[in-house]
Amino acid sequence: MFATTVQKESWHIVSALVENKPGVLFRVTNLFRARSFNIESITVGSTEQQDLSRMTITTNSDEKTLDQLVKQLRKLIDVIEVKVLDTDKTVYRELSLIKIRAVDPTTRSEIVNYATIFRGNILDIGKETITVEITGTPDKIDAFKNLVELYGIAQLSRTGVSALPRGGVES
Amino acid sequence: MTGAKALIQALEKEGVDVVFGLPGGANLPIYDALVDANFRHILVRHEQAAAHMADGYARIKRKAGVCFATSGPGATNLITGIATAYADSSPILAVTGQVPLAMIGKDAFQETDIIGVANPCTKYSFQPRSAAEIPEMIKKAVYIAESGRPGPVLVDIPKDVQQATVDMKFPELIKVRGYNPNVEADLSEMVRAVELLLNAERPIIMAGGGVILSGAFSELQALAELVKIPVVSTFKGKGAFPENHPLAMGPIGMHGHAEANKIILEADCIVAVGARFSDRSVGKFDEFGKGMSIIHMDIDPAEIGKNKSVDVALVGDVKSSLRTLVKMLSKKMIKKDSDNPWLKRRKELIQYYAETLKDYPREITARKSLKKLRELLPANAIVTTEVGQCQMWASLHFDVITPGTFFSSTGLGTMGFGFPASIGAKAARPNVPVVDIAGDGSFNMTENSLAVSVLDKLPVIVFLMNNYMLGMVAQWQRTFYNRRYSGVHQHNCPDYVKIADAYGAQGIRAESMHELEKAIKAALKSDVATVIDIPIDPEEDVYPFVAPGTGLKDMITGA
Numbered sequence: 001m002f003a004t005t006v007q008k009e010s011w012h013i014v015s016a017l018v019e020n021k022p023g024v025l026f027r028v029t030n031l032f033r034a035r036s037f038n039i040e041s042i043t044v045g046s047t048e049q050q051d052l053s054r055m056t057i058t059t060n061s062d063e064k065t066l067d068q069l070v071k072q073l074r075k076l077i078d079v080i081e082v083k084v085l086d087t088d089k090t091v092y093r094e095l096s097l098i099k100i101r102a103v104d105p106t107t108r109s110e111i112v113n114y115a116t117i118f119r120g121n122i123l124d125i126g127k128e129t130i131t132v133e134i135t136g137t138p139d140k141i142d143a144f145k146n147l148v149e150l151y152g153i154a155q156l157s158r159t160g161v162s163a164l165p166r167g168g169v170e171s
Numbered sequence: 172m173t174g175a176k177a178l179i180q181a182l183e184k185e186g187v188d189v190v191f192g193l194p195g196g197a198n199l200p201i202y203d204a205l206v207d208a209n210f211r212h213i214l215v216r217h218e219q220a221a222a223h224m225a226d227g228y229a230r231i232k233r234k235a236g237v238c239f240a241t242s243g244p245g246a247t248n249l250i251t252g253i254a255t256a257y258a259d260s261s262p263i264l265a266v267t268g269q270v271p272l273a274m275i276g277k278d279a280f281q282e283t284d285i286i287g288v289a290n291p292c293t294k295y296s297f298q299p300r301s302a303a304e305i306p307e308m309i310k311k312a313v314y315i316a317e318s319g320r321p322g323p324v325l326v327d328i329p330k331d332v333q334q335a336t337v338d339m340k341f342p343e344l345i346k347v348r349g350y351n352p353n354v355e356a357d358l359s360e361m362v363r364a365v366e367l368l369l370n371a372e373r374p375i376i377m378a379g380g381g382v383i384l385s386g387a388f389s390e391l392q393a394l395a396e397l398v399k400i401p402v403v404s405t406f407k408g409k410g411a412f413p414e415n416h417p418l419a420m421g422p423i424g425m426h427g428h429a430e431a432n433k434i435i436l437e438a439d440c441i442v443a444v445g446a447r448f449s450d451r452s453v454g455k456f457d458e459f460g461k462g463m464s465i466i467h468m469d470i471d472p473a474e475i476g477k478n479k480s481v482d483v484a485l486v487g488d489v490k491s492s493l494r495t496l497v498k499m500l501s502k503k504m505i506k507k508d509s510d511n512p513w514l515k516r517r518k519e520l521i522q523y524y525a526e527t528l529k530d531y532p533r534e535i536t537a538r539k540s541l542k543k544l545r546e547l548l549p550a551n552a553i554v555t556t557e558v559g560q561c562q563m564w565a566s567l568h569f570d571v572i573t574p575g576t577f578f579s580s581t582g583l584g585t586m587g588f589g590f591p592a593s594i595g596a597k598a599a600r601p602n603v604p605v606v607d608i609a610g611d612g613s614f615n616m617t618e619n620s621l622a623v624s625v626l627d628k629l630p631v632i633v634f635l636m637n638n639y640m641l642g643m644v645a646q647w648q649r650t651f652y653n654r655r656y657s658g659v660h661q662h663n664c665p666d667y668v669k670i671a672d673a674y675g676a677q678g679i680r681a682e683s684m685h686e687l688e689k690a691i692k693a694a695l696k697s698d699v700a701t702v703i704d705i706p707i708d709p710e711e712d713v714y715p716f717v718a719p720g721t722g723l724k725d726m727i728t729g730a
Binding site for chain 2: 018019023026027030034064067068071072074075076077078079080
């Protein structure tokens with residue numbers, strides 16, 4: 001059967017090679033909006049080939065919706081190739097910057113300790129805040145965020161996921 | 172050479188023989204270059220009509236129809252026509268003027284981000300930033316519009332790019348990296364399709380618009396005749412198969428033929444050829460095709476599993492897939508008895524509904540008028556429609572005999588489409604009669620194209636079933652809103668005979684079947700457009716009717 005009717009949602013990483021030219025991101029995001037595809041994150045950046053960009057899209061979708069998302073993406077003329085990455089055979093990372101409220105010294109040292117455990121970097125220390133950089137899987141960033149939430153998060157910025165398949169040389 | 176000149180030459184090289192359009196500030200250089208073009212320009216009175224004409228032309232020629240408009244409102248006026256073409260996979264090339272490069276993004280006079288506006292309803296769009304890009308872009312635009320699943324392509328050219336003078340290179344070959352429209356169906360899927368068809372007791376073909384786009388008429392007929400399968404169609408697929416053929420059943424759907432809606436539910440295997448299982452055709456997605464096996468042929472891989480999960484998918488041009496399927500089947504096929512129970516059932520259903528479904532009790536009705544039209548038109552006449560009751564009556568009561576001679580705005584359902592589209596069709600095939608089966612509500616929207624029809628000598632026939640009512644809306648208000656009419660009455664305005672007269676066309680009112688016969692004969696002889704004004708009772712409904720949100724099994728056959 002094509003397009004199974006299982007409606008369970010799960011998390012997917014979709015990787016697309018696209019033409020590196022103006023308007024491509026617009027076409028992709030407009031497609032998602034027009035067809036009501038829910039996107040968790042989307043990142044775009046340069047690749048080893050100058051004229052191509054890689055878009056990494058993460059989405060919580062059921063199989064049928066994912067199947068349509070991939071097929072509709074492939075239909076776009078500016079999209080060269082689309083793959084759903086098997087998360088077990090993929091390296092993927094996200095970078096996040098988290099500005100945490102930290103006035104008293106105990107809080108400050110606790111945050112620094114947590115950051116070290118999460119292999120994060122302290123990027124900035126102000127009078128009332130500490131800004132931490134955490135890089136990892138989205139789960140890891142969520143875990144850190146949950147941990148420091150009690151101090152109060154002043155600002156947070158996440159890049160979305162960037163991903164490549166493990167090993168081999170396939171694009 | 173200027174960019175504008177390069178555009179005209181590129182179009183000439185693509186074999187364009189007619190362009191429909193209207194000039195304005197931002198495409199003046201294009202219109203200047205047009206003076207020396209070796210193709211015809213047809214001046215419209217509203218850009219929407221230009222897009223519909225290009226669409227009508229494209230559907231008959233099966234190659235890209237071209238329309239021109241200026242920036243801003245000119246371009247936005249095209250949008251309804253572009254969206255119509257997109258919904259029905261029709262290849263049109265829209266060329267719009269744009270404000271000069273330096274003015275883009277400055278909210279200049281008559282500036283619209285038309286690429287952005289058109290994005291959801293175009294297959295692709297281009298905006299050259301230098302004149303040298305134009306020849307290649309036009310070649311790519313036509314290629315993308317016509318190949319694979321066809322669709323509209325927009326080329327938006329800033330005014331200074333039209334004016335710039337550079338050395339032009341016209342490429343012979345082009346390649347679009349992310350676009351591979353030529354796919355062949357998977358052989359293992361083909362084997363499974365053969366097995367399913369050989370084992371099916373009650374197979375049925377559902378012919379969609381893809382058959383017409385692909386010109387796969389003889390291939391479809393070969394499959395139907397080999398396996399002796401009844402053939403229903405979607406509305407877009409109407410006329411993919413001759414409707415007077417002994418296996419034909421007509422369109423299914425919301426206002427499908429009763430026998431077609433009935434038989435498809437009794438089938439055990441559906442071969443959907445170039446069809447997309449639209450809600451108007453199949454009713455509820457989940458209910459349709461339950462317990463049957465579905466073989467889906469389509470050139471667009473994204474159609475597989477979009478609305479309906481299927482058992483076998485044959486992705487590729489349906490003409491080629493059908494050919495392979497027939498070849499493989501003919502080796503294994505055991506001759507089927509022509510009076511097997513399934514074909515008997517077909518006859519039984521047709522006979523039952525012919526006796527059961529009564530016409531509206533009046534001297535002149537939609538059914539009688541359309542049967543008379545069919546009787547008097549040659550088989551190769553081209554017929555299109557407006558949208559609403561007139562369209563559904565055409566679907567029910569006008570049989571298409573020569574495949575590919577019928578089209579309509581089936582996907583978007585654009586009122587005002589039929590008349591300009593019929594003029595485009597006439598430009599594509601001037602030697603056959605072209606008829607727009609119209610209602611007054613729709614015709615009113617684009618009737619100023621009468622000027623084009625008269626002045627450009629493209630005489631079409633407007634078969635106006637006139638109830639001075641937005642009839643389909645009125646029917647729904649009768650059925651679902653307890654006869655509370657709201658915004659549907661036209662109050663006997665305007666007088667369509669006088670409208671025709673005002674444009675120098677021929678207007679004939681036909682108040683009896685005898686007068687109608689005379690009017691059709693006069694229209695067929697006329698060298699100007701003819702509007703035949705046929706009074707239809709505003710209470711005459713379209714039946715059968717499958718109410719929205721219900722399944723084909725819930726079909727209502729009469730009041």
